[in-house]
Amino acid sequence: MEIVDLSTLPDSETRYTEFLRQICEKHDMDHAAYAGMNPTAGTVAGYVTYGDEWKDHYQSQGLIMIDPTIHMSRRSIAPVDWSRLERSPDFQRVFRDAHDFGLPSQGVTIPVRGPYGDIGLLSATRDCSKEEWRKLYTHVIGDLQSMAVHIHDNVVTSDEFTSALYHPTLSTREAEILQWVAAGKSQQDIGDILSISHRTVEVHLRSSREKLSALTTPQAVGRAIAIGLITPG
Amino acid sequence: MEIVDLSTLPDSETRYTEFLRQICEKHDMDHAAYAGMNPTAGTVAGYVTYGDEWKDHYQSQGLIMIDPTIHMSRRSIAPVDWSRLERSPDFQRVFRDAHDFGLPSQGVTIPVRGPYGDIGLLSATRDCSKEEWRKLYTHVIGDLQSMAVHIHDNVVTSDEFTSALYHPTLSTREAEILQWVAAGKSQQDIGDILSISHRTVEVHLRSSREKLSALTTPQAVGRAIAIGLITPG
DNA sequence: TTTTCTATTGGGGGTTTCCCGTATTTAGGC
DNA sequence: GCCTAAATACGGGAAACCCCCAATAGAAAA
Known part of the structure; x- marks a missing residue:
């Protein structure tokens, strides 16, 4: 710390x-x-x-x-x-x-x-x-x-x-995708839902992790929920 | 007072x-x-x-x-x-x-x-x-x-x-492992930390997901945090 | 006592995620 | 107008994860 x-x-x-x-x-x-x-x-x-x-x-x-x-x-x-x-x-x-x-x-x-x-x-x-x-x-x-x-x-x-104490913000797409992840969807699912490639989904997830200083997606989801950026699905 | x-x-x-x-x-x-x-x-x-x-x-x-x-x-x-x-x-x-x-x-x-x-x-x-x-x-x-x-x-x-609300309970090991996941550790890391096989870690994670009715680990982490079983790492 | 639950380990194999690139578009600063 | 940064988008390949299976041991409950 x-x-x-x-x-x-x-x-x-x-x-x-x-x-x-x-x-x-x-x-x-x-x-x-x-x-x-x-x-x-x-x-x-x-x-x-x-x-x-x-x-x-x-x-x-x-x-x-x-x-x-x-x-x-x-x-x-x-x-x-x-x-x-x-x-x-x-x-x-x-x-x-x-x-x-x-x-x-x-x-x-x-x-x-x-x-x-x-x-x-x-x-x-x-x-x-x-x-x-x-x-x-x-x-x-x-x-x-x-x-x-x-x-x-x-x-x-x-x-x-x-x-x-910088408070991170996510772009619209990032928050949207992270919300779907919290709802239990896979990257492929999310890509289909948003009509984009699952590769693109992964990129947004990566930048979300970086912004939240998270090592993994589960950690990013936890933190995003904790600070109110998304809701548990 | x-x-x-x-x-x-x-x-x-x-x-x-x-x-x-x-x-x-x-x-x-x-x-x-x-x-x-x-x-x-x-x-x-x-x-x-x-x-x-x-x-x-x-x-x-x-x-x-x-x-x-x-x-x-x-x-x-x-x-x-x-x-x-x-x-x-x-x-x-x-x-x-x-x-x-x-x-x-x-x-x-x-x-x-x-x-x-x-x-x-x-x-x-x-x-x-x-x-x-x-x-x-x-x-x-x-x-x-x-x-x-x-x-x-x-x-x-x-x-x-x-x-x-319906409140599922996790076993000690399950909560412990899910907490480490929320802290950004991989299954291999957690296995090393707890001195157990990473296969065992995966089994506990699976039962955690089942108990929380979660399709994925990120969803399980989000729900566990939301109902206070673990804290964001 | 038997059964159930928890904790543990392992193999095989398919699926998913993640890291490495590249590329276009858009918004903002000089 | 130019430049930079961010957002958005896509792909290949390696790593991690997840699901199926089987198995052992101890503790708790029925």
Whole structure:
């Protein structure tokens, strides 16, 4: 998975990290982080209030590949309290590292899903006891969810994000053919249906795979369905 | 903020409508409604606190097809204040009807998206002035979003939602292999990964296709993703 | 206990897909 | 007007997939 550091872009740095800082202040959090994912393209873009040392370590060690907060959030609808991750094997790795860099022990990650398969993750952390965290958690979780929706809504509609997390589009013919494939038709069938050569059908399928960054047609069908380009047949 | 454990209550119908009533009471709302959609399967399941007359009218007139709250929410991440829909052409139709049945004029619809393309909509309404509504809105929107996530999470993991459609089950091996196919692996690759023969992989794929009533593997992958047996790779 | 289901492996052979080319048409940029 | 990129279209040959068959073993259900 490739990481796009949005903070290097000129205008956005101040806007979003400042917003994250405001969340911290308002809800007594030590740190906040936002990550926007495009599972199809396999890209992640984020803003954090963590120090640069941790950011560098996180990237250089490829911790994003095993980060349990990200894996958990990909399947979950509800907010994920980090205490629920403690039994995960990868948890030890990432969180011990984090602790060494002086990062807080208690945290929560809130997933937000958009209509194009995009996922936004807002995480907030605080160094405190479990009891203290529980009290704080129930008090601020509602507002944090609003904030998560708000920041994700802003990020995905901004220019820098759409260019960073490119959302593929298929041509009319490509989508049409992929739709027939999802309906269980063979290339020969589709050629007959559309009155073109099955060779041509294959070409459109190939370009569809390329646009979706898919290695095989089944993978392309899965991704196209996941981001709403076609419907399961 | 307290969360009612829905699983302790016996019957689903009363369970969810009772939960909606509690939301109304807590936040001074007149009515609340939840709709769970599976756009890929084209199914909608809902619970409302509206009267039966309006429910019957809504269904018999097919208002669900033109309901602007549903259309808006399909493309939106953020909550949709019904005042933003007033310029929609279909708005007039649905909301004039609603008004005739004595339904409130102010409302909000909160969309929640799950990992399988499923969408949950929580709506809350109140009959009051615009100023009153604005004040109430900003005060309760955070908690309403939490409630929306909570109820949708419960509904999609409940039996009645999944069993609404015929739901084939795959064996562990079948799902495992289909997941690898969705990730773009060939049969030979999967055989190497799982340390089994590629012939065995093919057998499992065949039975997967049969169980899913799919003619081809791409179709099987699409259906498996649509009903949540695997995730897009 | 018998039966059924799942998981496993293999052969033979037809079908389908996929990668390599080429070619025409169309839309958009300089 | 020219050029480039994308969309559309077609074919040969190699690789992968899929369907028929048979067979073994363990686990679960009847």
